[in-house]
Amino acid sequence: MEKHLFLGDEAIAQAAIDAGLSGVYAYPGTPSTEITEYIQGSAVAKERGIHCRWSANEKTAMEAALGMSYAGKRALCCMKHVGLNVAADCFMNAAMSGINGGMIIITADDPSMHSSQNEQDNRMFGNFAMIPMLEPSSQQEAYDMVYEGFELSEKLGYPVLVRITTRMAHSRAGVVTRAQKPENEMHTPEDGRQRFILLPALARKRFKTLIAAQDTFVASSEASSYNKYFDAPNKELGIITTGIAFNYLSENYPDGFEHPVLKISQYPLPRKMVEKIMSECKEILVLEEGYPVVEEQLKGFLGIGVTVHGRLDGTLQRDGELTPDAVGKALGKEIAGYYATPEVVEQRPPALCQGCGHRDVYEALNEVLAEYKGAKVFGDIGCYTLGALPPFRAIDTCIDMGASVTMAKGASDAGVFPAVSVIGDSTFTHSGMTGLLDCVNENTNITIVISDNETTAMTGGQDSAGTGRLESICAGIGVDPAHIRVMIPLKKNYEEMKTIIREEIEYKGVSVLIPRRECIQTLTRKKKASKK
């Protein structure tokens, strides 16, 4: 009997609460956002005072989570895949120090880039840091893994990386929950100074410890109930699955597996089980959601030995998420599609909402920049990225969080004029401030537009870290207050906006324009809530 209908994200959140969580630290990022939102909405979490406010970015989030772990309590840190890039310095070095209170890091990857700049597979980060990883194949597994994960982390003494993807994070299924565990008492580590000070002399010892720990991690994988070997008669082929790929395989064999299957959901790879399937079967097919991580490990550079099929030899498409049909095709099965999508069906891309302040900003900016031949607009990540699409076609680049400021700086250094940045308020406090400091220190000729809608909009309207303080932050960093220009992006202010933009482009120094108007979505939600 199924107890609750949970998204993968919700199952993880509930599991953490049930396992004695003391704090979750995160920055919004699809498809991980709902984990923290669930905890924020939980009555139990509120009662226990579980920390759950949004952090300024993933680096501050992970460092704070590590700090809570240092103090002996259980901490959760959540992010989307590219978020781990931001937190990588802490991530790599938390593997050196090890942890105290259990620490689980959730990476919610996005194969097929439904809402991301790339489809990086963060299992590679897990391998890079040499820490244990868990990759659930069902919402129930996701719950169980996180529920048991803090104890596993404490037993092994290292952070544990739990990797999910969009189709797990944003899919609902029945989950049975378990008994609530108490939180840890605060207790700092007795051997703290030996572990948590990574001066080279000490760090060298920690690295040797990490290397020695690998055998323990492998033993844990081999004993894990999440890694399972399914025997079957036809040993012409052996199939290895990771994470949710197991489901797509099962979908194609409703009456039972024809070939032996090794289901992997805990890393490092369970050596003995891998040896078994590779020695018993003539050829191997690896089904992974993401990069060919395991496939590459088993194939080796020269591909000598057992033939391994997967994304590298064309059996599966190299890029994009798996589907039950893609797996069926790889198994040589007929795909059942009967109807084709009619030609009349057009793309329906997302667009800025009617009435959005970003629209007014782009309209004014486009008109002014039309007067300048060499203008380039360096964009950033948020709703305003949609300004790249028609009718605005207003930005030239969008690479990573905060790059609007720093790429514009580099381009300006190279002679681009005018070099304009467009960044949101949340993205600015996430990673625009340090770039601004560089600009101020060099008096770069740059025009930065912080399009402030007082929220983190694209991910659903979470709190923005610098709301109400952007002007003072910029002045504090050293921008001349005479060149911090606030305006309200509305049609009636159009001429005034254009005048200000022109003035600040002409000013040969650092200008920060702050068009400010609350996001109409969050405004509407607030109004609805206050009516109740």
Place this chain on the structure above:
Amino acid sequence: MKADIILSGVGGQGILSIAAVIGEAALKEGLYMKQAEVHGMSQRGGDVQSNLRLSDQPIASDLIPQGHADLIISLEPMEALRYLPYLKKDGWLVTNSQPFINIPNYPEMEKVNGELDKLPHKVVLDVEAIAKEVGSVRAANIVMLGAAAPFIGIEYDKIADGIRRIFGRKGEEIVEMNLKALKAGYDVAQSMQ
């Protein structure tokens, strides 16, 4: 029993609410369920879609394979057509007739309707008009659920119970409004058969 259902439409039309009611009813029945959705584009007028799978046996894949969907429920006619490759040969399509035109190159309705006409099993109805008629303007999506009810494989009364549970905390008035919308959609669809 098994029902593989694709729900589609444009962000903001209430597709996920339909899925929530069906899910609630399925859970009560002790059925297994998986429901995959793509978040984020709902506020911004992009196309939205959900894969909803119900069964009395454990379900493997969250995603429905092509040619396996028993039913497509759509709040927008062009969006209904987008997922045809997933519909099984004698599957049912239940769709709203009114287009949501928020792109410059939306096809002519004649062509869209032409494609819908080709299908052997379909129900096409104007859910907004029906909702207005019964005084439930904001429940057009539940009108659609009513029209699709016979094809879901869960009894109408159980779906109505699902509505009561999902909307219960919003008050009796809201529950009644949605139940009226459910019945209206059901009645119109039945009269078309």
